[in-house]
Structures are given as C-alpha cells and as structure tokens.
Amino acid sequence: MASTTANPKDRTLLAVIGDEDSITGLLLAGIGHVDNQSKKNFLIVDAKTQTSVIESAFQDFTERKDIAILLINQHVAERIRPTVDRYQAAFPALLEIPSKEHPYDPSKDSVLKRVQKLRGD
Amino acid sequence: MSGTGPREAIFPTRMNLTLTKGRLKGAQTGHSLLAKKRDALTTRFRQILKKVDEAKRLMGRVLQLASFSLAEVTYTAGDIGYQVQESVRKATYTVQARQENVSGVVLPAFEGVRSKEGSDFNLTGLSRGGQQVQKARETYVKAVGTLVELASLQTAFTILDEVIRATNRRVNAIEHVVIPRLDNTIKYINSELDEMDREEFFRLKKVQGKKKRDADKALETRVDQNEEYVQGGGELHRDEGIGGGAEGGKDMLDDGKDEDVIF
Numbered sequence: 001m002a003s004t005t006a007n008p009k010d011r012t013l014l015a016v017i018g019d020e021d022s023i024t025g026l027l028l029a030g031i032g033h034v035d036n037q038s039k040k041n042f043l044i045v046d047a048k049t050q051t052s053v054i055e056s057a058f059q060d061f062t063e064r065k066d067i068a069i070l071l072i073n074q075h076v077a078e079r080i081r082p083t084v085d086r087y088q089a090a091f092p093a094l095l096e097i098p099s100k101e102h103p104y105d106p107s108k109d110s111v112l113k114r115v116q117k118l119r120g121d
Numbered sequence: 122m123s124g125t126g127p128r129e130a131i132f133p134t135r136m137n138l139t140l141t142k143g144r145l146k147g148a149q150t151g152h153s154l155l156a157k158k159r160d161a162l163t164t165r166f167r168q169i170l171k172k173v174d175e176a177k178r179l180m181g182r183v184l185q186l187a188s189f190s191l192a193e194v195t196y197t198a199g200d201i202g203y204q205v206q207e208s209v210r211k212a213t214y215t216v217q218a219r220q221e222n223v224s225g226v227v228l229p230a231f232e233g234v235r236s237k238e239g240s241d242f243n244l245t246g247l248s249r250g251g252q253q254v255q256k257a258r259e260t261y262v263k264a265v266g267t268l269v270e271l272a273s274l275q276t277a278f279t280i281l282d283e284v285i286r287a288t289n290r291r292v293n294a295i296e297h298v299v300i301p302r303l304d305n306t307i308k309y310i311n312s313e314l315d316e317m318d319r320e321e322f323f324r325l326k327k328v329q330g331k332k333k334r335d336a337d338k339a340l341e342t343r344v345d346q347n348e349e350y351v352q353g354g355g356e357l358h359r360d361e362g363i364g365g366g367a368e369g370g371k372d373m374l375d376d377g378k379d380e381d382v383i384f
Contacts, residue, residue, distance in 0.1 A: 032209030104181035
C-alpha cells in the first residue's frame with residue numbers, strides 16, 4: 001500500500017482541471033491556491049488546450065503532496081481517459097465532475113465503472 | 122494419498138509431526154480470523170459502495186444548481202472569470218483528513234474547512250451583481266462540501282478495495298496452498314512413521330527367528346556331543362541350580378519366627 005504511506009494529514013488542498021465556468025465557480029468557493037513559486041492548483045481547459053498539457057497537469061497534480069482531492073471535468077477526463085482509468089491511487093482522490101455544457105454521465109466515470117463491475121451489473 | 126501434492130521439505134520425525142500439527146492449527150486459526158476480517162471489510166465496502174453511487178448522482182444535481190447560479194452572476198455582473206482567476210492567492214476552503222479505523226484498516230475521511238479570513242474576491246461584483254456573486258459563492262461552497270464528502274467516500278472505496286483484495290489473496294493462499302501443504306506433510310510424516318514401525322517390527326521378528334534357529338542348532342550340537350561323550354565312557358552331571366540337591370531352593374524366610382532377642 002504505497003499510496004497510503006504519505007501522511008494524508010498534510011494534504012489540504014483541492015485541485016481542479018476543468019473549463020472556465022467550473023473553475024470560476026470553484027474558485028469563488030475559495031479553493032484556489034497560488035503557492036510561493038506562483039504555481040496554481042487549477043488548470044483551465046478550453047477547446048484549444050493541447051491534450052499533452054492536460055496530461056502533464058494531471059500528472060503534476062497527482063504527484064503533488066499537498067493535494068487531497070483532484071477534481072476534473074468529465075469531458076476533460078474523457079480526453080485523457082486512458083491516464084484517468086489507469087489512476088488507482090487513493091491519494092489524491094480523483095473526482096470526475098460534470099460541467100455546464102456536459103451533463104453527468106455515470107457510465108463513463110472510472111470509479112463508477114468499478115462500482116458497477118463490483119456490484120455485478 | 123501421502124506424498125502426493127506439494128509438501129514441506131522436512132525430515133519425517135515425531136517432533137516434526139508435532140511441529141507441523143501446530144503450524145496447521147495456526148494456519149487454520151489465521152484463516153478463520155482473516156475470513157472474519159474480510160467479511161467485516163466487505164460489509165463496510167458494500168455500505169460505501171451504495172453511498173458512493175448515491176453521492177455521485179447527487180453531485181450531478183448539486184453542480185447543475187451551482188452552475189445555474191453562476192450563470193445568474195454572469196448575466197448581472199458580466200464575465201467575472203478572469204477577475205476571479207487573477208485574484209486567487211490563498212485557499213480559504215481547505216480539507217482536513219480525519220482517520221477512521223475499520224478492522225485495522227485506516228480510512229481517511231475528509232472534512233471541508235472554511236477559514237475565517239476574508240476572501241480574495243471581496244471586490245468582485247462591486248459595481249453590480251454583488252448579491253448574485255455572494256449567492257453563487259454560497260452555492261459553490263455547498264457544492265464543494267458535497268464533493269469533499271464524495272471524495273472521502275471514494276478514497277475509502279479505493280483503499281478498502283485494495284485491502285479486500287489483499288485479504289482475499291491471503292485467505293485463498295492459506296486455504297488452497299498453505300493448509301493442503303501442511304496436510305500433505307502430516308500425511309507424509311505419518312505414513313513414513315508407520316512404514317518405519319512396520320520395518321522395525323519385521324526386523325525384530327527376523328532377529329527373533331534367527332536367535333531361535335541358533336539356539337536350536339546349539340542344543341542339537343550339545344545333545345550330539347553329550348551322546349558322543351557318554352558313548353566314550355563319560356558321566357554327565359546336570360546343573361542342579363543354586364543350593365542344588367534335596368535341600369535346594371529352600372527359603373530362609375519360610376523358617377518361621379525367630380526368637381526375640383532381648384539385651
């Protein structure tokens with residue numbers, strides 16, 4: 001259980017990868033954080049954003065030690081689906097959230113897929 | 122039967138038999154304990170599974186509501202996205218991890234914490250739409266609360282899944298590998314010991330037979346020799362035992378009571 005060795009108590013931040021509207025809303029709630037190296041804990045994705053940029057941000061956020069929960073818009077997750085599906089670690093918890101234009105589709109969620117599989121239907 | 126299937130590489134002795142029996146007992150106890158742990162974890166897991174499913178669906182609705190309130194803001198205050206992004210400095214909504222113990226497995230549970238410090242967005246919507254901004258903020262804080270709850274459920278789900286798998290692996294390993302192997306070892310040792318017993322018995326029989334044959338042979342030769350000796354004019358003396366003759370074999374304890382000796 002290598003994923004649980006790092007102390008979860010040090011993880012206090014939420015991180016977001018998503019479209020502008022979702023991020024604006026979440027930032028309004030106060031989850032935004034810019035650290036001393038002016039590193040942000042959110043990434044705005046639009047139609048022009050390269051998949052590689054999303055991918056590297058995803059890697060970056062999952063490797064950071066101060067992030068407890070990583071939120072990602074489902075349509076963004078869809079673009080890096082193989083990486084998302086491969087992600088199994090407990091920390092940070094990966095959460096797929098719906099965006100304004102893309103309603104939530106439970107059948108695509110990597111965690112719900114596992115839930116469904118375990119329930120046997 | 123014995124010796125079939127894998128077994129421990131040990132020497133078939135009685136001590137090893139006792140040791141192996143002890144180990145088998147230990148393995149069986151461990152197996153039942155692990156099975157109990159697995160059952161407890163699975164019960165918990167099913168609860169969480171159900172909750173995760175529900176929470177995920179709830180989250181969809183909550184976020185829909187939240188984006189609607191943001192749309193209201195955009196309508197009254199214009200696009201505040203850029204302004205919000207640029208004024209971010211320090212997180213005012215953070216999470217804290219508590220730990221919960223389920224049969225030896227530490228499950229973290231996140232809790233959203235809103236710091237009391239003023240938010241970075243006090244000036245957002247100052248000119249117009251301030252109320253809507255406030256409302257959107259509250260809605261989003263609530264939505265994030267739901268998300269945090271969901272995240273802790275999901276983390277618990279992931280960890281429990283992992284632990285259950287490990288426990289299952291162990292239970293199956295004990296059930297299908299360790300216990301049969303110890304069983305085989307015990308059977309092997311038993312059969313070897315039986316075999317040794319039979320061999321020993323046969324050996325003793327053989328020794329006895331041989332001794333009897335030797336004794337018969339010796340008697341025969343002696344009888345022959347005696348005959349030869351008598352024919353040669355010799356006289357045979359039989360051994361009469363201790364105290365031989367008519368008085369032989371008398372026991373002094375049977376002499377009756379001695380007279381008391383008085384000084």
